Amino acid sequence: MTTLLAILVLGCMALVFGAILGFASVKFHVEGDPLAEQVDAILPQTQCGQCGYPGCKPYAEAVANGEAINKCAPGGEDTIKKIADLMGVEPPPLDENHDTDNSPKVAFIIEEDCIGCTKCIQACPVDAILGTTKQMHTIIADECTGCDLCIDPCPVDCIIMIPIAKTPQNWQWDLNNIPVVQLD
Amino acid sequence: MTDYLLLLVSTVLVNNFVLVKFLGLCPFMGVSSRTETAIGMSFATTFVMTIASLLSYIVNTYILTPLGLEYLTTMMFILVIAVVVQFTEMVVHKTSANLYRLLGIFLPLITTNCAVLGVALLNIYEQHNFLESIVYGFGAAVGFSLVLIMFSAMREKLANADIPKPFKGSAIAMITAGLMSLAFMGFTGLVKL
Known part of the structure; x- marks a missing residue:
């Protein structure tokens, strides 16, 4: 009799706790990572x-x-x-395969050299290159992210990366980006 | 009121769970290499210990004792602790992804932190009432947190210190823990219950 009671009590408690956890797993469900x-x-x-x-x-x-x-x-x-x-780890240096210079750049097509092969258009991840077969291509500078993926496919090396100069027009004026703290 | 305060002080300092009762040594050595992790672990353990001692008191007083099933305490308390830990894990996962990743395996391991089960069982042996159980659980957790955070701060300093080769790593940590334990013996006799 006591054995049955013990089994019953443990079983009931396990059931109650299981229900709580089940509810919690729905309530605190995490979307994605x-x-x-x-x-x-x-x-x-x-x-x-x-x-x-x-x-x-x-x-x-x-x-x-x-x-x-x-x-x-x-x-x-x-x-x-x-x-x-x-x-929460120590910052390692940039992967040595990459250029350490990360100043903003924009791609530029030297138009007299372009043969209109469209290979750079296929490589561009953001569709910032305009042009078609056997027509001269050009780059929409506002769309270009400066990723230099179009450099390698170009058979005539007519694409160069131009650093963007800082001007009052493209300078980030929003000072609030810097956390300003009042010290005592 | 004074009784509860004395109980709190005596659990935090005099009868410290880690350095005097030698409970919960696994997370004490395991999570103390970085202060940030130690603080996270402290909060998780404090929450789990307080809730677990509360729940285990309720379960023991209102379910096990009336039915004469006191011999099930250990088993039942393990069940209670496991549930509280799982629940905490879900909440931490939802609220702080970074803390969840930092705590990693140690969060589920609170289940097997003997200090948590120790608090629940000692509450029964010392015949604490409801409030005393909560204070005791909270005090034990605060004592654990205090020691863990102090120890991790020392280990961060030790990481940069010029230590003789045979003492590097765990060895110097063990020696530090031993010295801390000696220091905490100094609190003996501070509170007389």
Whole structure:
């Protein structure tokens, strides 16, 4: 009799606790991987693929699963440091395969050299190149993210990267980006 | 009121769970290499310990004792603790992804933190009432947190210190823990219950 009672009591308690946990798992359900989303928010969203992944989102997911955090060339040191802070690790130097210069650039097609092969159009991840077969191509500078993926496919090397000079027009004026703290 | 305060002080300092009763040593050594992780672990453990001691008191007083099933306490308390830990894990996963990743395997391991089960069982042996159980559980957790955070701060300093080769790593950590335990013996006799 006592044995039955013990089994019954333990069983009932287990059932109650199971119900609580079941409710909690629905209530506190986590959509996707929140860490990947936080990393994705830090990445510069150039979708350039220089990290070896097809875009920023897949790279963010890979980082969340333990991929090296130093593969984002457009983001440079700043992005690595931010991801390192988020992940709680020491910031490693930028992957040595990449250029350390991460100043903003824009691609430019030397139009007299262009033969109209459309290979750069296929490579561009953001559709910033205008042109068609055997017609001269050009770059929509406002759309270009400076990822330099169009350089390699060009058979006549007519694409160059031009650094964007800082002017009062493209300077970021929003001072509130810098956290200003009043010290006592 | 004074009794509860004395109980709190005595659990935090005099009868510290880690350094005097030697309970919960696994997370004490395991999570103390970074202060940030140690603080996260402290909060999780404090929450789990307080809730677990509360729930285990209720379960023991209103279910096990009336039915004469006191011999089931250990089993039942493990069940209670497991549920509280799982629940905490879900909440932490939802609210702080970074803390969840930092705590990693240690969060589920609170289930097997003997200090949590120790608090629940000691509450029964020392015949604490409802409020005393909560204070005791909270005090034990605060004591654990205090020691864990102090220890992790010391280990962060030790990581940069010039330590002789044979003492590097775990060895110096063990020695530090031993010295801390000696220091906490100094509190003996501070509170007489």
